[in-house]
Amino acid sequence: DQQVKQNSPSLSVQEGRISILNCDYTNSMFDYFLWYKKYPAEGPTFLISISSIKDKNEDGRFTVFLNKSAKHLSLHIVPSQPGDSAVYFCAASEDGNKLVFGAGTILRVKS
Amino acid sequence: GAVVSQHPSWVICKSGTSVKIECRSLDFQATTMFWYRQFPKQSLMLMATSNEGSKATYEQGVEKDKFLINHASLTLSTLTVTSAHPEDSSFYICSARDVGGRFNEQFFGPGTRLTVL
Numbered sequence: 001d002q003q004v005k006q007n008s009p010s011l012s013v014q015e016g017r018i019s020i021l022n023c024d025y026t027n028s029m030f031d032y033f034l035w036y037k038k039y040p041a042e043g044p045t046f047l048i049s050i051s052s053i054k055d056k057n058e059d060g061r062f063t064v065f066l067n068k069s070a071k072h073l074s075l076h077i078v079p080s081q082p083g084d085s086a087v088y089f090c091a092a093s094e095d096g097n098k099l100v101f102g103a104g105t106i107l108r109v110k111s
Numbered sequence: 112g113a114v115v116s117q118h119p120s121w122v123i124c125k126s127g128t129s130v131k132i133e134c135r136s137l138d139f140q141a142t143t144m145f146w147y148r149q150f151p152k153q154s155l156m157l158m159a160t161s162n163e164g165s166k167a168t169y170e171q172g173v174e175k176d177k178f179l180i181n182h183a184s185l186t187l188s189t190l191t192v193t194s195a196h197p198e199d200s201s202f203y204i205c206s207a208r209d210v211g212g213r214f215n216e217q218f219f220g221p222g223t224r225l226t227v228l
Binding site: 002004009034036041042043044045046049089097098099100101102103104 | 115117120143145147152153154155156157160204206216217218219220221222
């Protein structure tokens with residue numbers, strides 16, 4: 001049973017436009033959510049996170065939105081750059097320890 | 112930022128042999144390290160949580176006698192895949208949490224690609 005789902009395996013966006021990556025979860029006990037970026041043959045790199053007491057967190061070009069009632073979060077990247085092309089993983093935690101990951105979304109930013 | 116290394120980055124072995132993978136935190140101390148595996152086109156699955164000086168906590172369905180984890184120091188954890196078989200072929204990734212780090216922030220190693228023939 002997948003508790004964290006990223007239903008879009010890939011996304012293609014033009015440079016300069018907005019990239020929106022989506023993530024859904026089923027476990028209502030999750031209280032912390034994170035986005036990681038991964039290049040091939042490298043480990044995931046932490047991007048941005050959000051606590052369940054907030055509905056938005058912004059860091060430069062990256063903004064994460066959380067809709068608790070819908071059990072949905074999204075990552076917005078504005079403006080998208082070719083260097084943003086990577087696999088993006090959504091992750092969630094309920095105990096401050098274990099992370100549960102989604103399957104990832106491949107983002108391609110075209111120049 | 113915090114750096115986590117893994118060695119080897121790629122290993123091929125014969126079925127029945129054992130393989131040891133090292134995970135090191137290079138510029139910080141990690142009381143807790145995590146081991147994940149990732150199959151192609153799938154998400155990272157947590158295998159076990161490793162705490163320095165104590166036994167690892169394994170996730171349901173992960174055989175502790177097959178995947179031996181040792182966390183002997185604050186900067187090193189090892190995963191040994193014993194009597195490896197082709198179905199153990201996967202991408203193994205470790206992560207570490209900085210002792211003084213933020214809540215939930217884990218730093219990941221680059222991963223180890225294991226291929227069992």
